Amino acid sequence: MVNSSHEAMHRIFQEYPxxxxxxxxxxxxxxxAPRAVTVLPTDLTEYRPVERRVDTLMRFDSGEDESFLLAVEAQSGKDKDKPASWAYYLSLHRA
Structure with a gap:
């Protein structure tokens, strides 16, 4: 929940990065030390649908109350944008 001390902590760093x-x-x-700092909008809501698909996604469950996801992608060549896609997949599934 947002309160004044929560906001103050952010404002201090926004005003004095x-x-x-x-x-x-x-x-x-x-x-x-940065050369320049820009405070950016904090709303991370996606306002348009973004299609994100992995080729195969499987959940493995053990009998020990542990599980993990395995995402499999078949690539026919180098894709310079793939690291960003993997970061998105990981953060989405972690959330």
Whole structure:
């Protein structure tokens, strides 16, 4: 649920994006200082249908309450857009 402290945390970084560099140093995380930062719209709703299909999708269940999905794609050649498709498939099925 959105509340004032939740909004404040986001607004601070939106207004002062350079804080990411300082915070990352304190946490010992690598973060390259950007040349420019643009705050983008946060609505990730798809407003038009997007067809996404894998060639085969199977769910494997074990008797141990564990399961996993296996997505299979047959490629006849290199596809420079395929890494983005795989990221979409993974995030969609994880959600």
């Amino acid at each position: 350079g804080l990411f560099v300082g915070v990352s140093k304190v946490l010992g995380l690598p973060f390259i």
